[in-house]
Amino acid sequence: MKLKPILLTILGVTLIVGVLAGIKALQIGTLIKQGKAVQIPPEVVTTTQVESQSWESLVTATGTLEAVQGVTVAAELTGKITDIAFEPGVLIKAGDLLVQQDIAAETAQLRSAEAAVALARVTFERTRKMLATKTVAEANYDNAEAQLKQALAQADIIRATIDKKTIRAPFSGRLGIRQVNIGQIIQENTPIVSLQALDPIFVNFLVPQQQLRQMQVGYTVRITSDALPNGWSVSGTITAVNPEVETSNRNIRVQATVTNPEDRLRPGMFVNVAVIQPEPEPVLAIPSTAVLYAPYSDSVFIVEEDTTPAHQVVRHQFVRLGEQRGDFVAVVSGLDPRQTVVSTGVFKLRNGQAVVIDNSLAPEFKLNPQPKDG
CATH class of the missing domain: 2.40.30.170 (Efflux pump adaptor protein, beta barrel domain)
Structure with missing residues (x-):
């Protein structure tokens, strides 16, 4: 007689649990049906076609x-600088004076040498005329000729020394930083200034x-x-x-x-x-913004026709990429010419998602973009 209340209690609890479970199952089923009925609205995207392009083949x-010509102008002889005729960093022409060393002694020596040349020339001319009349020996004529040549050579040596102490630009170009000063005694091979064409x-x-x-x-x-x-x-x-x-x-x-x-x-x-290179390289190109970059593999979204005429769907496609130029990147494999891919906003898409195309929002892609300073 005591078991009857216990059985009734167990039966009542079981009945209540069953009712609650049935109600919850009914609620879950209803939510599942509602979820299946709900459709994600199509995403607005821009698209472009896979293009066959000819790119410059580059190495x-x-x-x-x-x-092309560059040298550090240096002194050839020891001497004191009396004039610096250039400004650092300026353009000069071949033959322009750069530095003048002291040539006072050489100038005086040149006047003496030129006087010796003049005397030797007069002696030579007189001897030549006398030789024509047989009034002097031929040996006297040879001696006069040799003395004239020696005097001319001595004058040329002094002129060469003056030229070496008058330092000029060997070619046209731009000067560098001055490395000497007026009054400085410079030695042979002392650098003066860099000159570069x-x-x-x-x-x-x-x-x-x-x-x-x-x-x-x-x-x-x-x-x-x-x-x-x-x-x-x-x-x-x-x-x-x-x-x-x-x-x-x-x-x-x-x-x-x-x-x-x-x-x-x-x-x-x-x-x-x-x-x-003279021959261009054929490539399949898409905008670099159409690529969803990932460590495991890069991918794009191809637009395909859906049964619903109001929109299309996208298909996830892995690709292998090549060189990038400007706003475009070359596709080595994974796409065919004339396929349509999403050009912007690929990060917010998933495979099979519905999309609506609005190319009025599409940016302009260029192979050689010119960024504006600002």
Whole structure:
């Protein structure tokens, strides 16, 4: 008789738990149906087509600039500086006076030597006339001729000394920093000032031996440097290719001559060199903003037609990328020409998501963008 209340209690608890479980299951089922009924609104995107483009085929390297002509002007003889005729950093022409050393003694010696030349010439002319009339011996004539030549040579030696102490620019170019002062007694080989011819200018660079056939005299080169304004480059041509390969690294030394507007490039600078090949390189290109970059693999979203005419869907596609130029990047594999890919906002998409295309919002993509300073 005592078991009956216990059984009734267990039965009542079981019934209550079953009712609650049924209610909860009904609620969960309702939520699942509602979730399936809810659709994520399509994302507004911009698109572009995969383009077949012809890019310049380039061989790139790092180069060093060298003056076409460059020298540190130095003294040839010992002497005191009496005049400095240049300003540091200016452009000068070949033959312009740079430094004058003291030539007072040489000038006096030259006057004496010129007087000796004049006397020797008069003696020689008189002896020559007398020889014609047989009034002097031929030996006297030879002696007079030798004395005239000696006097002329002595005068030329003094003039050469004066010229060496009158230091002039050997070629046109830009001067550097002055290294001497007026009144200073300078010795032989004392540096005076650097002189560099800067326009045009040489660029020397190395390429691996397997690229020898891509280095031909006359090929165009393009030089960029952080010394040039944003977007600027200078161009030139290959003028020399070393006939031998360097055994230490199996590289070939190449030299190009490039223009140097406003002397912006200076000897000793390093620059980026791009040798333009005569045949362009065909590539498939897409905007770099269309790529979803990831450590494991890069990918894009391809736009495909949906059964719903109001919008399309996107498909996630892995790709292998090549070189990047300007706003574009080359696609080595994973895409075909004329396919449509999402060009902006790829980070907010997922595979199979519906999209609405609005290309009025699309930015302009350029192969050679020119950034504006500001």
